[in-house]
Amino acid sequence: MKKNGFLVMILILLASFVSAQTANxxxxxxxxxxxxxxxxxxxQITDNELLMVSRSLFARLQQGSxxxxxxxxxxxxxxxxxxxxxxxxxAAGADSWLSISVGGGWxxxxxxxQSFDLFSQAMVADFSVARDAWSSSHDLALETWDDVVQPIVxxxxxMEGAAAPSADQQLAELTVTALPGTVVTGIGGSxxxxxxxxxxxxxxxxxREYVLRASLPGYAFCAQRIFLSSDRAITFSQAAxxxxxxxxxxxxxxxxxxxxxxxxxxxxxxxxxGATTCLVGIALNDTEVFxxxxxxxxxxxxxxxxxxxxxxLSFYFGIGAFWRVVDQPGVALALDSLSGWGFNxxxxxxxxxxxxxxxxxxxxxxxxxxxxxxxxxxxxGPYAAPxxxxxxxxxxxxxxxxxxxxxxxx
Amino acid sequence: MKKLIxxxxxxxxxxxxxxxxFDLTLSQSAATVKRLTQDNATLITLDSNFANQGYASDFVFxxxxxARGFDYTSGMMTATSGLGVQMWGFAYNTSSGYYTQCTxxxxxxxxxxxxxxxxLAWPAKNGPLSLFGIAFDALxxxxxxxxxxxxxxxxxxxSMNGGDFRGRISTDxxxxxxVLGASVNALANPAYDVTHWLVRESMGTDFIELRYLVQAPxxxxxxxxxxxxxxxxxxxPSGINRCMYFYDENPAGDAARLPNRSFASWYDTAGARWxxxxxxxDPVGTFHDAALPIDHRIDxxxxxxxxxxxxxGTGRLYDRxxxxxxxxxxxxxxxxxxxxxxxxxxxxxxQCLIFDNKQHFQVYGIETSALSTxxx
Numbered sequence: 001m002k003k004n005g006f007l008v009m010i011l012i013l014l015a016s017f018v019s020a021q022t023a024n025x026x027x028x029x030x031x032x033x034x035x036x037x038x039x040x041x042x043x044q045i046t047d048n049e050l051l052m053v054s055r056s057l058f059a060r061l062q063q064g065s066x067x068x069x070x071x072x073x074x075x076x077x078x079x080x081x082x083x084x085x086x087x088x089x090x091a092a093g094a095d096s097w098l099s100i101s102v103g104g105g106w107x108x109x110x111x112x113x114q115s116f117d118l119f120s121q122a123m124v125a126d127f128s129v130a131r132d133a134w135s136s137s138h139d140l141a142l143e144t145w146d147d148v149v150q151p152i153v154x155x156x157x158x159m160e161g162a163a164a165p166s167a168d169q170q171l172a173e174l175t176v177t178a179l180p181g182t183v184v185t186g187i188g189g190s191x192x193x194x195x196x197x198x199x200x201x202x203x204x205x206x207x208r209e210y211v212l213r214a215s216l217p218g219y220a221f222c223a224q225r226i227f228l229s230s231d232r233a234i235t236f237s238q239a240a241x242x243x244x245x246x247x248x249x250x251x252x253x254x255x256x257x258x259x260x261x262x263x264x265x266x267x268x269x270x271x272x273x274g275a276t277t278c279l280v281g282i283a284l285n286d287t288e289v290f291x292x293x294x295x296x297x298x299x300x301x302x303x304x305x306x307x308x309x310x311x312x313l314s315f316y317f318g319i320g321a322f323w324r325v326v327d328q329p330g331v332a333l334a335l336d337s338l339s340g341w342g343f344n345x346x347x348x349x350x351x352x353x354x355x356x357x358x359x360x361x362x363x364x365x366x367x368x369x370x371x372x373x374x375x376x377x378x379x380x381g382p383y384a385a386p387x388x389x390x391x392x393x394x395x396x397x398x399x400x401x402x403x404x405x406x407x408x409x410x
Numbered sequence: 411m412k413k414l415i416x417x418x419x420x421x422x423x424x425x426x427x428x429x430x431x432f433d434l435t436l437s438q439s440a441a442t443v444k445r446l447t448q449d450n451a452t453l454i455t456l457d458s459n460f461a462n463q464g465y466a467s468d469f470v471f472x473x474x475x476x477a478r479g480f481d482y483t484s485g486m487m488t489a490t491s492g493l494g495v496q497m498w499g500f501a502y503n504t505s506s507g508y509y510t511q512c513t514x515x516x517x518x519x520x521x522x523x524x525x526x527x528x529x530l531a532w533p534a535k536n537g538p539l540s541l542f543g544i545a546f547d548a549l550x551x552x553x554x555x556x557x558x559x560x561x562x563x564x565x566x567x568x569s570m571n572g573g574d575f576r577g578r579i580s581t582d583x584x585x586x587x588x589v590l591g592a593s594v595n596a597l598a599n600p601a602y603d604v605t606h607w608l609v610r611e612s613m614g615t616d617f618i619e620l621r622y623l624v625q626a627p628x629x630x631x632x633x634x635x636x637x638x639x640x641x642x643x644x645x646x647p648s649g650i651n652r653c654m655y656f657y658d659e660n661p662a663g664d665a666a667r668l669p670n671r672s673f674a675s676w677y678d679t680a681g682a683r684w685x686x687x688x689x690x691x692d693p694v695g696t697f698h699d700a701a702l703p704i705d706h707r708i709d710x711x712x713x714x715x716x717x718x719x720x721x722x723g724t725g726r727l728y729d730r731x732x733x734x735x736x737x738x739x740x741x742x743x744x745x746x747x748x749x750x751x752x753x754x755x756x757x758x759x760x761q762c763l764i765f766d767n768k769q770h771f772q773v774y775g776i777e778t779s780a781l782s783t784x785x786x
Binding site for chain 1 (some may be wrong): 428429430431432433434436437438439440441443444453459461462763764765766767770772
């Protein structure tokens with residue numbers, strides 16, 4: 001039963017992580033690259049042979065990256081300038097173009113390559129390659145076009161939102177007010193970075209729903225869902241992560257605890273001090289509902305958030321030490337003689353909750369150091385070792401431990 | 411997926427009720443264990459688990475006594491149940507790695523004293539595997555028994571030499587009496603130790619104190635330590651049928667321990683506490699007594715002349731005048747006796763650990779002269 005629980009625990013963390021990644025990832029779309037192949041005036045190849053070159057390149061480009069959809073012009077066009085190709089790309093619904101112009105003959109073929117990104121409005125490739133070992137178009141069968149394809153696919157990657165606005169798309173101006181440096185995604189195209197004046201704007205297609213996400217290190221994640229039909233201004237109210245948080249928790253679904261955390265200025269690192277007590281506990285076994293043992297764990301931890309501020313769900317990890325204090329009536333407080341202290345590791349996930357606080361779930365594998373391993377083993381009861389426990393001569397490791405709770409901002 | 415996460419979280423929390431590795435009794439014993447020497451190199455693991463068979467959780471392991479102290483190739487285990495005192499003999503099985511049960515004996519105890527241990531056990535010298543034991547019935551001492559139980563793993567032969575108290579005393583001393591208390595003291599002699607009995611005259615109020623040698627396979631060398639004539643001990647309440655009794659032979663002739671003292675402690679039901687007394691002769695034939703400031707059960711008189719209490723899982727060491735010398739936690743450590751190793755007396759404790767559905771024992775020792783350091 002408890003072995004299954006361990007698997008469930010791993011599944012939770014994996015599921016949480018996958019879910020967070022999914023939630024964090026806006027819809028991504030491949031780039032649409034218009035491929036135009038031209039024959040230069042000195043070219044000594046036929047139209048059919050040029051078409052075969054085009055086909056070969058088309059196939060290799062498409063195979064070279066899943067992040068590119070290669071499109072072709074609706075009609076044959078003559079060799080033209082960048083502005084003409086840009087217009088053709090927009091007409092074809094593409095967001096970039098690749099121009100291949102072929103010169104010379106099969107024995108000394110020269111290929112001029114240019115590529116333009118409509119989003120960044122930049123020429124991202126401008127180079128030439130040569131083929132001097134060919135004898136005819138039959139050599140195309142073995143051609144990989146690596147020296148052409150790789151520089152191109154290296155530049156074009158999946159982008160958020162739909163393809164670049166087409167020429168006949170209605171646009172509206174979206175103005176975002178947020179803290180300087182905030183990165184706003186979900187608009188389509190490149191993320192919008194808020195300038196020093198606290199605003200940023202861009203033209204985006206209308207009659208669409210957008211989910212705008214604002215992230216800034218040290219500040220809580222914000223999101224707004226809007227339907228854009230005309231020019232619009234959006235303001236994000238970003239709350240800085242507090243320096244201090246207070247939490248209450250339940251360890252292993254049994255023992256209550258509390259902790260105080262100090263968060264460093266960026267909100268990524270933290271130091272935590274707290275206690276979990278066994279003075280009261282939930283037993284839920286065959287003989288009792290509640291339990292009480294004169295033991296309290298004092299702990300000190302430090303850790304880092306790894307996805308904080310980028311989605312409502314954030315992850316963190318940490319390491320810490322704990323001290324087991326025995327509070328026996330009539331006897332002075334003392335460290336437990338079975339295991340006075342040990343280490344634990346923390347892999348946690350946190351999700352925004354009411355009142356600006358956050359629910360958390362932590363996986364907390366724990367190592368108890370001991371000089372009396374047999375006594376420590378016997379303290380777990382007369383039966384077989386509980387699942388998740390590993391014993392050796394100096395310590396006992398519990399791989400099966402969870403802590404759940406809520407953190408309040410102070 | 412998002413909807414699944416809370417469900418998975420709840421499921422994991424319900425299943426993650428991992429126990430806390432803590433037991434107050436074991437924690438108390440661990441503090442002292444760290445300052446003792448573990449005598450058995452490896453854990454003594456029995457091939458059977460008696461823990462869930464109706465016995466009280468008072469399992470104690472007594473290793474066999476060899477020429478140089480304890481010999482861990484075999485030993486006996488005691489425990490009590492509703493039937494009385496149970497005793498098992500075990501020998502180490504090299505092929506299985508466990509101690510395998512080789513024999514079993516039990517003594518009925520219909521009415522054990524709820525306050526005092528219902529039996530006295532001591533690993534007996536001079537035998538292949540021997541345990542001297544006295545079983546006490548608080549209400550009817552006549553039915554209680556003593557004996558030396560011996561088992562020889564080589565021949566698989568067993569013997570039980572003993573009987574009821576009254577018969578043995580009548581035979582050896584022509585005295586009709588009931589044993590109120592008994593104790594064993596270690597001697598440096600490799601062949602035997604010594605036991606002392608406090609006997610009250612049947613249908614009377616006078617006492618005698620007797621001495622026997624504990625030497626497998628039987629008791630021997632009967633003598634009366636203060637003469638064969640009975641004498642009154644008026645401070646001993648007439649209503650008690652059981653007490654803890656000790657006689658300091660002072661074998662080393664320590665002048666500070668002269669004249670030889672006797673000690674007794676009994677539970678005062680009305681006051682809900684233990685009362686301790688000492689008495690001695692000075693000169694011989696003139697009795698003196700003193701109440702000791704010890705309100706805990708005295709469990710042993712050590713070779714040092716000090717008194718040891720293990721009541722309530724706490725070790726308390728007193729001098730012969732009852733002044734507390736040291737107190738230290740014992741948890742489930744049980745005093746099993748003293749043995750001389752290389753001429754020095756060592757005090758031994760047995761600890762039963764139950765895990766993996768098996769019983770495991772550890773035996774710890776410390777030089778008796780260093781026992782008081784446990785309280786530091």
